[in-house]
Amino acid sequence: MPPLVASSRSFQPRTTLLVLLLAVFAFALLQSLINPVLPALQEDLDTTQNLIAWVMTAFLLSASVCTPVVGRLGDRYGKDRVLVASLIALAAGAVVSATAPDISLMLAGRVVQGVGGGVLPLTFGIIRDELPREKTPGAIGVAAALAAVGGGVGVVVAGPLTDAFGIRSLFWIPAALIVVAAVASRVVVPPSPARNPTPVSWLATVLMAGWLVALLVPLAQASRWGWTSPAVIVPFLGAAALATGWVVVEKRSDRPLIDMRMLRSTAVWTTNLVSLLFGVSLFAVMAFLPIFVQTPPQAGYGFGASVTQAGLLLLPMTVTMFLAGLGSARLAGRFGARQVLVTASALNVVAVVALAVEHDRRWQIAAALALMGVSLGIAFSTMSNVIVAAVRPDQTGVANGVTANVRTIGGSVGVAVMSGILGAHTPADGLPSESGYTYGFAVLAVAGVAALLVASLIPVPKPGATTQGPAVPSG
Template structure:
């Protein structure tokens, strides 16, 4: 190996490492708060229902901002938009860490939601600056960081809050974000691949309002009542605006989302699976941690603390790390479509184990680990399908739409899980806890949704794309110098 070749490989490794660390930032800001919502409620003097806005606000901001950030990244520079998202997230962490009121805490958490865009934009950068033969492995590793961050996040939350208080959660997340913010300009070259045209402000406004209305209705429907005027009104507004947004995007010369690109078979399959598997992914983590923390008196709960329940999910996170090196080999040999179908089938098998096995620490941890293994394959395959098929100057926006649709799936999964777990309960003392049957119903739904994703993937023909560096694009002639430098 020549000295120049060694230097390029080292540079490529640093790029992948820093971008993967940004994925850990995304996972931490999503998971750290979740197991400690009751503590936040007590500390802020609000109800548990009100405290859930600490999660809902981050979800809404991330889901809505991601497609907008993706389009801006394609137009004005991917590294620049990653730096902007990190800066907003860090300021949000500072506000949350130093806040003296619940409203400021929610504001800080909302700003942290901008970090969600780091993952799809980072994956699109990999396509621009890495040689094609390294792309699938890098995408798999960055996708697996969601599992790594989630694995660390839940037990870490308990340790941090116990020793340094609730504000330490935001100081730690902000510190990790600051490390990435400082490292990015030194390690990552700005991509020369940019799309021309004006930013679609009207399309952005319509999509923002529509998705906010729909996601808010889905997230809060169980709490507000699915037949309440507020929930129904939000659904009507969201659906109506989306109905006007689609023809606008088809007519405007510089759309926020190129819907014609989105219906290409590989991208369409990935987007459908994003909704279905986003639903299945969320149910697994939510149901497993709840089941582990149920009182022992129920006869099926294990009475674990939030930190212990998080540690029980560690095998799944470790499995995701290990499989980050396996899924690219499957993709290179049989294609990303096969990897995605395999992931969906493995997720379904993990849910089958949860249905048939008696709930014990081993069986719950095993079932969750198998689901995590399938998630590892799916999260690596979906952006690979998109990255191989989208025009070079649309990869950030295409991956961002996929991330948005995954948020729709997770929000729907949260709503369905809450409704099912509340529909069948047993009394333990003065408290009502979900009955074992409700968990079995939830796992069966997760299995069915995963099977549906596998059927969709296998039933749609996905032709093998051209190599990443030869995909025809409007700006193909403007291939960035960084590809040669890192290749």
């Protein structure tokens, strides 16, 4: 082991945590910075609205597949090493996108950036390894909340950065921050105390990638191809077959990408389903609401906002998300995690319904987003700690990694569905109609209602119980 890594043992856990939080923040920032500038990026790349939506979808799809794979590689080769490699890949993908002359290379760069999705499960695992057990739940909650807050910050600062340095700076600046995080991680994060030599199941990886692609592509294109056309139905059937095969392979694997046995715990599967459904609304709103507010009023809706103004409209969500995340642990301790998640889910439904029916004034948008921020801030931190309480200590990292991953999968679905709905309500060479956004937000509200119902099924921990999860092999 090189002396540089060996000497890192002298760093305190607090220093390690700060470096990990920097990595999480840098990842979240790059993930969200381009959301408000999609219309400008579409013009810059001379492409269509349908293709520019894949700038988000390609990233989320890649992250959905790469997140569990990178987590497993961390178990085998060392979380510290794989974290640095993930950050390098994230920076490399950002450079590719920053220099892309057309949409194809832009999408290629976004796919490479999706490898950075592994930063979250690796962070959770390193926190579990390096921090005292009693501090683990709080630290994981902070990391989960920071991932959400970083996304909000990216939306807010995208406009000023674009005005000052140009649209491609939205890739160059986070790339520089990611390089700093990679160097700091190499110096500070201690080597993993344990390794597992079991190889990654590449068959499960291919099957997972296959069913996600087969599901998302027709979802995004169904409005153009027709819901009953073979081009839509055949991929859907293929997605079902591939997903079934993936589940079978995962259940038989000693080291599955996503542990199906762990998911049998009621607390785990309900929390993960709530996370997926929250991801549907979060990523779709973050991707398309900036486009809505930038639409010229001549279209019958929108405010003709600049990129900076669009970001400022989303600022209330970022602020309330951060503040709510800080208070979530106290709320869960007083009222119980299930009640807190049910309340957060209800607030999310109210917020998305408000966006669907009341979006004629800027204050209406800001108020709905502030309410959504409260919902998301409470929910994300609470879900992380529900998982911590529901599994064995050695499963903390992988279990929270799964929760983050299914949220990303939900985001992939949400963006694809919203893109498809808007596509169905967009005339040739025109802008989406207002009804497209109304129907789209209404569908997101349906996902929110489903999250509310599932949250009510989360079991209440028995007094004195430390875990609710079954005894399953660690991930």
